[in-house]
Amino acid sequence: MTEQHYLGIDIGSITGKVAIINQDHQLIDRVYLRTEGQPIVCIKKALKEILDRQGALPIAGAATTGSGRKLIQTIVGADIARDEITAHAVAAIDYCPEVQTVIDIGGQDSKLILIRNQLVVDFAMNSICAAGTGSFLDKLGDQLGVTIDEFGSCAICSSKPASISGRCTVFAESDIITKKNYGYKKEDILMGLCYRLVENYKTNLGRGKKIKSPILFQGGVAKNQGIVKAFSEILAEELNGDQLIIPENHDVMGAIGAAILAQEEMELRQVQTKRFTSSFLGWEIPNIDYQTSSFQCDHCENLCEILEIIREGEVIGRWGGKCSRWDIK
Missing domain, CATH: 3.30.420.40 (ATPase, nucleotide binding domain)
Structure with a gap:
């Protein structure tokens, strides 16, 4: 074949x-x-x-x-x-047919997917607050002069993680500045941020959800050793002695x-x-040459902004309308 x-x-x-x-x-x-x-x-x-x-x-x-x-x-x-x-559920089930929980943390959103007998039974997404996403680590790591690639390896060197207050990036950023001024070690602040992200994730997405093992952790943030350590500790009861599973190609x-x-x-x-x-x-x-343009539709009081995708001079797609007037047939 x-x-x-x-x-x-x-x-x-x-x-x-x-x-x-x-x-x-x-x-x-x-x-x-x-x-x-x-x-x-x-x-x-x-x-x-x-x-x-x-x-x-x-x-x-x-x-x-x-x-x-x-x-x-x-x-x-x-x-x-x-x-x-x-x-994400399909990929997780294909990788581990027994999976019951999928944790996915991306740059701007995070997801919790509950699976039973290879069927999705519940899920939660956080796409509003950055405090449970990769951008939370990216932005706050900048405050400490650490790239996102260096973040995890530096964080796990911590011997006494700092307690980072607040469930919001703004408050966490303020707390980091304070702790820097007090002389906290960089790795202790970084590991504290890892614990804060995981606590935010569990509070925002996991509240009222029955998280069960096997648990798969996927998404780009799964390569961060500090986050993996924090999840393993904070979800210790849910893991029930099992290891957090991280697929080889977790990021894709x-x-x-x-x-x-x-x-x-x-x-x-x-x-x-x-x-x-x-x-x-x-x-x-x-x-192929692709271009974008936009215009405002004045056909009604909604005044929708219509986005067009143009391929080599031909309009191949439109978005933004509240009706089908500008849809490509």
Whole structure:
């Protein structure tokens, strides 16, 4: 049987992740990049990296997830777009079929997913307050002159973690300045921040939720050793003697989940409609010129701002309207 390849893209506000798997869910290639405020450029660059390493792999199906999934679906011609909860849950179940809890912490949001018998039974998301996300660590690490890559290794050297007050980034930042002035060690403040983030996460997302082991920790923040240590201690009762599970490709699990969903979708289409050719636009995407523009619709009192995506002079997508007047048919 010819090897089939499926493409998954997870596009968020801070990072873009791309994964390619085969029909057996083996990871063929992956890319993790910061968007730097330009999600289209980010995904074009990611696809170019894979193209340079793998050549023009035939893609049997493509899917997008993340906050920018509809935009990137239009850009790459993905067959489907799915929400982050579904994508992360699918990847977690594929990695560990017995999983009951998924912790995902990204740059601007965090998620808690409860799974029983391989079905999502409950979830919670925090996309409003930064105090339970990676940007919390990124911003406050800057106050101490520590990059996000250095954060974890420095934090676990702490012998006496500082108590960081407040459930808000603003208050935590003020507390850091105070503790710096009092001469606290850098590693003690950093580890204190790790405990604060995990406590915020459990308070904001875990309240009233039945967290059970096995627990998977995924997302970019899972590489932070200080956060892993804090979760292992604060969730000790829930772990019940088990270890916190961190997948090898924890940072691209959303993209892997999207790729699995693409495979499921295309196999379902083949059975139901006999139509299984992917709408993926191909490996020329990195060379295609995409532009954005906007205008205000004055057709009614809503005065919607309509965003347009233009590919080589042709409008291929519009967003922002409260009605279907400007939708691309």
